[in-house]
Amino acid sequence: MRVLGVDPGLRITGYACIEPGPARPAIIEAGVFRLPRAHATLAQRLDELDRDFSSLLERTSPQIVAVEGLFAHYKHPATAIIMGHGRGVLLLAAQRAGIPILELKPTQVKKSLTGFGGADKAQVQRAVQAECGLDTPPSPPDLADALAIALCTLHRRQSVLAG
Numbered sequence: 001m002r003v004l005g006v007d008p009g010l011r012i013t014g015y016a017c018i019e020p021g022p023a024r025p026a027i028i029e030a031g032v033f034r035l036p037r038a039h040a041t042l043a044q045r046l047d048e049l050d051r052d053f054s055s056l057l058e059r060t061s062p063q064i065v066a067v068e069g070l071f072a073h074y075k076h077p078a079t080a081i082i083m084g085h086g087r088g089v090l091l092l093a094a095q096r097a098g099i100p101i102l103e104l105k106p107t108q109v110k111k112s113l114t115g116f117g118g119a120d121k122a123q124v125q126r127a128v129q130a131e132c133g134l135d136t137p138p139s140p141p142d143l144a145d146a147l148a149i150a151l152c153t154l155h156r157r158q159s160v161l162a163g
Contacts, residue, residue, distance in 0.1 A: 005150025
């Protein structure tokens with residue numbers, strides 16, 4: 001099963017397409033979309049995100065798209081609203097492409113990889129590094145989060161098939 005994990009954002013959106021490998025997951029493609037801030041309207045940034053993500057879907061042909069669920073921190077409530085715009089574009093693009101969508105809470109992803117739902121960014125990066133056999137922790141954290149989302153989805157799918 002080919003999984004595309006996405007960590008949505010309106011400045012940086014991380015993505016990682018993986019599939020099971022013989023010893024560890026194989027990374028098909030991973031990276032970040034850096035969206036323009038200077039002189040770009042919200043609508044222009046969303047349009048660019050849609051074009052970039054739709055192209056990624058065509059290139060990687062995932063069987064499922066896993067997206068970090070919406071959350072709000074009480075100190076930064078506007079972040080959830082802004083993030084919601086980007087998530088909406090990603091969900092719509094996956095729906096248009098006919099690809100099933102899974103939404104995962106950040107705590108689910110962290111617990112799946114580190115055993116602790118409150119793990120910090122560095123812990124997630126190290127866990128992803130170990131599981132994927134990478135020489136260094138993936139960076140920026142948006143990339144590590146996208147890999148973590150994809151890995152969590154793969155774990156869930158494999159446990160369902162095994163059970």
